[in-house]
Amino acid sequence: MTSLLSDGSWDHEEVHVRTTRTGLPVVFAIHSRGGSGVALGGCRLLTSSNADDALKDAIRLSRGMTFKAAAAGLQHGGGKCVIAAPTPSLTGAVRRDTLLEVGDMVEEFDGRFATGADAGTDTDDARVLRERSRHIVGIPDLEKGWGDPSALTATGVIVAIRAACERVFDSDGLAGRRIAVLGLGKVGADVARTAAEEGAQLYVSDVDLQKKAIADEIGATWLGPEDLLGAETDVLSPCALGGVVNRYNVAGLRCRVIAGSANNQLADPTIAALLRRRGILYVPDFIANAGGMISVAGELDGYDEAEAMTRTLAIRETLQDVFGASHALAVTTVEAAERLARTRVGARLGIGSEQ
Ligand code: NAD
Numbered sequence: 501m502t503s504l505l506s507d508g509s510w511d512h513e514e515v516h517v518r519t520t521r522t523g524l525p526v527v528f529a530i531h532s533r534g535g536s537g538v539a540l541g542g543c544r545l546l547t548s549s550n551a552d553d554a555l556k557d558a559i560r561l562s563r564g565m566t567f568k569a570a571a572a573g574l575q576h577g578g579g580k581c582v583i584a585a586p587t588p589s590l591t592g593a594v595r596r597d598t599l600l601e602v603g604d605m606v607e608e609f610d611g612r613f614a615t616g617a618d619a620g621t622d623t624d625d626a627r628v629l630r631e632r633s634r635h636i637v638g639i640p641d642l643e644k645g646w647g648d649p650s651a652l653t654a655t656g657v658i659v660a661i662r663a664a665c666e667r668v669f670d671s672d673g674l675a676g677r678r679i680a681v682l683g684l685g686k687v688g689a690d691v692a693r694t695a696a697e698e699g700a701q702l703y704v705s706d707v708d709l710q711k712k713a714i715a716d717e718i719g720a721t722w723l724g725p726e727d728l729l730g731a732e733t734d735v736l737s738p739c740a741l742g743g744v745v746n747r748y749n750v751a752g753l754r755c756r757v758i759a760g761s762a763n764n765q766l767a768d769p770t771i772a773a774l775l776r777r778r779g780i781l782y783v784p785d786f787i788a789n790a791g792g793m794i795s796v797a798g799e800l801d802g803y804d805e806a807e808a809m810t811r812t813l814a815i816r817e818t819l820q821d822v823f824g825a826s827h828a829l830a831v832t833t834v835e836a837a838e839r840l841a842r843t844r845v846g847a848r849l850g851i852g853s854e855q
Contacts, residue, residue, distance in 0.1 A: 512562065513539070513577075514612075517551060520601050522594060525551035525584045528605065529558035530613055532566045532577030538611060538800060539579030540637075540793060541565040542618025543602065543629065549586035558582040561763055565793065568786040570841035571818055572811055574797050579613045581606070599625055603632025611635055616649070616796055619741060623648050637796040649792035654690035656791030656812045657761050660783045661695070661735055663819040664757040668781050669734070675699030678733040680755065682725060683740025684711040687761040687789075691737055693718055703731050706740070735759060743767040750774045759783035772832035784837040787818055 514530040530539040541562055546554055558580045565578025583602060590598055599621075606615055606629060616638030617626045623640055630636040640647025661679070662672035669677075674695050680703040681692040688706075692714065696702050702720035704711075705728040715722040723731060725740075729749055736755040738744045742764030745753070750771055758765065758780060765785045766772055775782045791812040798808045818840070826836040 512559065515555070515559065517555065518605055520583075520598055522598060524598060525554050526602055526605060527551070527554045527558040527582045527584075528579070528609070528613060529555075529562035529582075530577070530579040530609075531562040533612055534566070534569060534577030535575040536577075536800070538576050539565070539613045540569065540574075540576040540797060540800070541578055541580040541613075541615060543581040543583070543606075543615045543621055543625075544618035545590065545620030545625075546582050546584050547587070547620070548584045551584060554582040554584040564763055564786050567838060567841040568790050568793050569797070570844045571787050571837060572790040572794055573814075573844060574793065574811075576793075576797055576800065579615070580618075581613075581615050595625070596628055599628040600632050603629040603636070606635055607633035609635065614796075614800060637799045638792075648686065649795035650686035651690060652791035652795040652808060652812055653761055653789050654687045654694065654791070655809075656794075656815050657687065657691050657737065657739070657759065657788050658694050659813055659815045660759045660788035660819060661691075661737065661757070663816045663823075664759050664781050664783050665735065667820075667823045668756050673698075676701065677735060678703065678731075679735045679737060680704070680723075680728050680731055680733045681720075681737045681739055682706075682728055682744060682760070683738065683762065684708075684714050685739065687792075688737070688739030689714050691739060691761070692720060696720065703728055703733060730754060738762045738765045745771055745775070747771065747774070750778070753778070753780060755780060757781045757783070759788050760785070761789040763789065766834070769834065772834040776826075776832050781823070782833050783819060784822065784834050786841075787815060787822065787837055790815060 512531050516528040518526045533539045562578050562580040569576045614635040626639050638649050666672040677700045679695045679700045681688050684706045696718040704715050704720045705723050705725045730752045732754040735757045738760035746767035794808050794811045822836045826833045
């Protein structure tokens with residue numbers, strides 16, 4: 501196993517780059533094992549043949565998982581596994597063999613890292629990983645836990661949208677709000693359905709045109725991804741992949757709130773300041789999407805459904821603190837949220853001072 505332990509430019513406990521027998525790069529990044537000794541984070545399949553892309557993704561996402569755990573009051577730290585595959589989806593026997601091999605790699609961490617489904621992988625894939633490792637979470641037919649964490653993630657995103665609307669519009673009601681959801685996957689479809697049920701006016705988009713059926717079902721307006729980003733709305737909810745708000749499109753955004761599930765929604769950290777200047781309230785992704793981590797953490801901690809829901813609903817109070825601090829200290833919501841996360845865990849998590 502190649503081990504690139506923290507070299508000063510990273511603040512990770514461990515970073516490992518592996519190669520499967522079929523030549524696919526697999527990166528494991530353990531940013532922190534937190535107070536519990538376990539780094540928690542999903543196993544994602546990235547469409548890229550480039551190990552550097554997987555490395556960057558894993559480094560960034562694992563750090564976000566540490567912040568997410570801390571802000572949600574969990575004892576665990578953050579980690580991530582990224583498999584880079586040149587074609588959009590590995591299929592059949594190659595997919596299964598790859599996942600079995602990755603499961604073996606997860607087991608080698610001997611419990612320092614626990615993982616489950618993530619972008620590009622699903623609970624069937626998690627079951628395959630589970631054939632080789634005891635440290636796989638988020639599987640529906642295991643006795644403890646809710647299985648797929650997407651439902652609780654979506655609940656948390658709705659809580660976040662409400663909290664942001666309360667801050668911006670003095671009302672957390674969704675009836676009549678114009679809400680744009682980018683990505684109608686496991687989380688986005690749930691967010692869109694819930695908002696529609698509550699009387700919001702929905703605009704939706706997905707690169708997968710089959711998702712148009714969901715738009716028809718809930719009476720949403722279907723737009724192309726670029727049109728959706730520029731649509732005049734109250735809330736933009738990015739629920740596809742990261743990097744969706746960048747320096748090229750930020751000036752064209754016509755929403756008042758951004759609150760979604762995607763990790764790393766801002767292409768780079770400076771975008772947060774641009775949004776603040778434009779008067780757009782950005783809900784830090786690692787707070788809005790914490791429901792999923794809360795759900796799977798329950799499988800490691802001794803599962804308590806009521807406590808998982810209570811923690812997810814507490815995203816509202818966390819955001820009230822973040823918005824208040826952002827205003828009082830004249831800093832971005834991202835900076836306010838990271839300060840809050842650091843305060844909640846203290847130096848024990850080893851979060852670097854550059855953040
Ligand atoms: P998913 O794979 O089920 O859905 C993603 C959807 O986005 C798909 O329908 C896909 O077609 C669409 N999409 C991809 N690229 C797009 C683009 N450029 N424009 C428009 N649509 C695009 O994933 P998910 O589980 O719903 O997660 C969505 C996001 O939330 C991901 O970034 C994931 O990392 C993050 N997240 C998910 C959870 C969870 O519990 N599922 C938890 C935390 C964070």
